[in-house]
Amino acid sequence: MSVPTRSVALVTLGCTRNDVDSEELAGRLSAEGWTLVDDAAEADVAVVNTCGFIEQAKKDSIDAILEANDLREHGRTQKVVAVGCLAERYGKELADELPEADAVLGFDSYADMSSHLRAVLDGHAPEAHTPGDRRRLLPISPVERDASELSVPGHGAGDLPRARLDDKPWAPLKIASGCDRRCAFCAIPAFRGAFVSRRPSDVVAEGRWLATQGVRELFLVSENSTSYGKDLGDLDLLEQVLPELTTIEGIERVRVSYLQPAEIRPGLLRAMASTEGVVPWYDISFQHASGPLLRRMRRFGDTDSFLGLIEGIRERQPEAGIRSNVIVGFPGETEEDVAELERFLVGARLDVVGVFGYSDEDGTEGELLTDKIDPDVIATRVDRLTRLVEELTAQRAEERIGQVVEVLVEDVDEESGEVSGRAAHQGPDVDGVTLLTGALEGVEIGAFVAAEVVGTEGIDLVAEVLA
Numbered sequence: 291m292s293v294p295t296r297s298v299a300l301v302t303l304g305c306t307r308n309d310v311d312s313e314e315l316a317g318r319l320s321a322e323g324w325t326l327v328d329d330a331a332e333a334d335v336a337v338v339n340t341c342g343f344i345e346q347a348k349k350d351s352i353d354a355i356l357e358a359n360d361l362r363e364h365g366r367t368q369k370v371v372a373v374g375c376l377a378e379r380y381g382k383e384l385a386d387e388l389p390e391a392d393a394v395l396g397f398d399s400y401a402d403m404s405s406h407l408r409a410v411l412d413g414h415a416p417e418a419h420t421p422g423d424r425r426r427l428l429p430i431s432p433v434e435r436d437a438s439e440l441s442v443p444g445h446g447a448g449d450l451p452r453a454r455l456d457d458k459p460w461a462p463l464k465i466a467s468g469c470d471r472r473c474a475f476c477a478i479p480a481f482r483g484a485f486v487s488r489r490p491s492d493v494v495a496e497g498r499w500l501a502t503q504g505v506r507e508l509f510l511v512s513e514n515s516t517s518y519g520k521d522l523g524d525l526d527l528l529e530q531v532l533p534e535l536t537t538i539e540g541i542e543r544v545r546v547s548y549l550q551p552a553e554i555r556p557g558l559l560r561a562m563a564s565t566e567g568v569v570p571w572y573d574i575s576f577q578h579a580s581g582p583l584l585r586r587m588r589r590f591g592d593t594d595s596f597l598g599l600i601e602g603i604r605e606r607q608p609e610a611g612i613r614s615n616v617i618v619g620f621p622g623e624t625e626e627d628v629a630e631l632e633r634f635l636v637g638a639r640l641d642v643v644g645v646f647g648y649s650d651e652d653g654t655e656g657e658l659l660t661d662k663i664d665p666d667v668i669a670t671r672v673d674r675l676t677r678l679v680e681e682l683t684a685q686r687a688e689e690r691i692g693q694v695v696e697v698l699v700e701d702v703d704e705e706s707g708e709v710s711g712r713a714a715h716q717g718p719d720v721d722g723v724t725l726l727t728g729a730l731e732g733v734e735i736g737a738f739v740a741a742e743v744v745g746t747e748g749i750d751l752v753a754e755v756l757a
């Protein structure tokens with residue numbers, strides 16, 4: 291007698307690193323006989339892959355769990371399981387406060403997710419874990435790393451299945467997980483753990499597989515790509531892996547995310563600029579520009595060193611897209627610090643800047659600082675910086691009018707006829723898009739189209755397809 295298949299839906303919140311984890315969980319579950327469905331209402335189990343990054347992300351994750359819980363009344367859904375960063379970070383505490391979730395499972399459960407879900411369906415929910423500080427895994431020398439069982443959350447060693455949960459022509463490809471830095475505002479290292487690189491052979495193998503699935507652009511993700519290889523005893527490993535990825539048949543673009551300014555090496559910048567297929571796109575996590583404030587944040591650099599870095603990139607690649615995030619309202623931030631950040635932003639002419647207001651994160655050094663900034667002052671500074679950034683990034687987009695861009699088509703709206711995609715300097719999801727005009731017949735998702743920029747809408751470009 292055949293065992294009836296059980297169905298599962300993955301609801302993913304947060305960043306592209308979570309997207310990869312969901313696709314890998316989907317691959318494992320599918321290999322174990324689960325039927326994957328898109329709609330949580332059609333699934334026996336809804337697995338909500340949560341984000342635990344900032345307050346709003348936590349709230350969105352909890353809302354998604356509550357929504358999945360509501361499906362029990364109307365849909366097929368019998369069980370709701372929380373995984374991901376929020377689950378890892380709060381474990382038992384989350385389980386106690388959120389009885390709507392039948393189970394709360396941390397990263398260590400990923401390797402055996404199928405049996406956990408079967409147990410949950412059979413009414414035997416595994417105990418939620420008590421979160422520990424995953425930084426205790428430090429330090430990992432290359433020798434220890436070789437002998438250790440450590441794996442990247444969502445990725446074990448070797449050849450693991452991954453199932454695609456969308457049909458976009460780009461896909462995130464995780465190269466590492468965790469972070470060894472100690473930024474005072476950030477809780478990521480405490481729950482993502484020490485920095486662990488995936489082996490180049492695994493990364494390249496997954497890149498090849500993604501190419502067979504129609505992916506044209508690989509988006510390399512991690513918490514800190516500049517550290518790639520250090521735990522494998524080779525700090526130049528990213529420079530060596532990039533040419534291997536760009537020569538995979540079907541892959542036209544490789545995009546490297548999250549560069550840590552303190553760790554950017556001239557050799558890496560040279561390799562990124564000179565490896566054909568690596569897009570001229572630099573995602574540099576500046577966070578602030580005032581030297582004294584950066585030191586309080588436990589970070590390096592200042593306005594002048596950052597401007598020098600940007601100048602070096604633009605000398606080689608004037609068309610490069612450069613994006614960053616900044617935090618305002620960190621404890622002790624003065625008006626002078628804010629003015630210094632403005633000086634940097636005006637000088638840097640970045641393509642995209644995310645402005646975030648500081649909020650205390652559990653278990654961080656920032657939480658313990660006493661000279662907190664009033665929330666109203668933080669909101670005012672966020673507003674002020676956001677307005678400045680909107681003006682500067684719109685100007686930067688306008689500077690591209692007249693340039694020819696290569697657009698990866700990502701969206702073709704049959705009804706409106708609108709076709710859009712991303713130029714090389716535009717990263718996925720948050721960097722704006724390029725709206726194509728002109729001869730659009732036969733243009734399909736996944737195609738590369740050359741177009742001349744004829745206008746802008748904020749950071750979005752409008753470009754006319756070239757004959």
Ligand code: SF4
Nearest residue numbers: 469471473476478513
């Ligand atoms: S480098 Fe990034 S992930 Fe690591 S502690 Fe700093 S902000 Fe957090």
